[in-house]
Amino acid sequence: MTRKIIAFLSFLAVSVTACGSQPASSPGGSTPPQNPPSITAPQASPIAPSLTPLMEGKLLFARCKACHTLEQGGKHLVGPNLYDTVGKAAAQKKGFVYSKAMASSGIIWTDENLSEYLASPATYLPKNRMIFVGLRNQSDRDKVILYLKSETMPDFVVPKTEETQTEDVQSEDSELQAEPESEP
Numbered sequence: 001m002t003r004k005i006i007a008f009l010s011f012l013a014v015s016v017t018a019c020g021s022q023p024a025s026s027p028g029g030s031t032p033p034q035n036p037p038s039i040t041a042p043q044a045s046p047i048a049p050s051l052t053p054l055m056e057g058k059l060l061f062a063r064c065k066a067c068h069t070l071e072q073g074g075k076h077l078v079g080p081n082l083y084d085t086v087g088k089a090a091a092q093k094k095g096f097v098y099s100k101a102m103a104s105s106g107i108i109w110t111d112e113n114l115s116e117y118l119a120s121p122a123t124y125l126p127k128n129r130m131i132f133v134g135l136r137n138q139s140d141r142d143k144v145i146l147y148l149k150s151e152t153m154p155d156f157v158v159p160k161t162e163e164t165q166t167e168d169v170q171s172e173d174s175e176l177q178a179e180p181e182s183e184p
């Protein structure tokens with residue numbers, strides 16, 4: 001009887017030890033797993049093939065960078081610093097000389113107005129001084145505005161859905177490449 005129990009216990013011990021040597025499944029054994037699952041790994045893998053809309057917006061903003069800074073108190077370049085511009089009245093930046101057209105436009109930079117402006121600045125506001133051919137693709141405009149907001153609106157939180165919409169990114173990528181005339 002005791003023999004049987006001892007034999008059984010040693011069998012158990014062997015199987016537990018065997019289990020314990022497999023890092024992935026340590027069933028409460030005394031040896032901690034060798035490779036604990038990494039809970040700090042970022043959600044989006046760095047080798048993910050699709051960029052998030054926010055990342056795409058950042059890339060698109062490369063077209064604006066020559067003329068605009070984004071950070072609070074940033075320099076005016078050819079165009080005004082854009083901190084805290086979205087949602088506000090146009091032509092409010094101190095120390096920047098706007099065109100008459102812009103200064104007297106009465107525009108409020110809602111997402112919609114901004115999107116129309118960026119689609120074709122010269123059409124939206126004739127005689128304004130932003131020499132930019134425009135972003136023809138609606139989704140490019142959405143992304144650049146998303147990026148602009150995330151960088152320049154103090155309380156802006158990037159919506160979750162925006163970050164996870166990666167599906168249509170690739171097709172838009174190819175549209176983007178097919179539009180050389182939209183380069184500044």
Ligand code: HEC
Pocket residue numbers: 060061063064065066067068078079080082085089090091092093097098099100101102103109114118127128129130131132135144148184
């Ligand atoms: C070649 C330089 C240039 C480029 C490129 C450019 N801008 Fe501008 N931008 C300007 C100038 C100049 C103004 C002021 C226009 C005026 O006073 O008529 C302006 C004005 C603006 C305004 C209004 C600012 C305010 O204070 O009311 C916004 C918003 C803006 N630009 C966003 C963008 C974005 C986004 C891009 C890229 C997609 C871009 N701009 C590309 C030169 C540029």
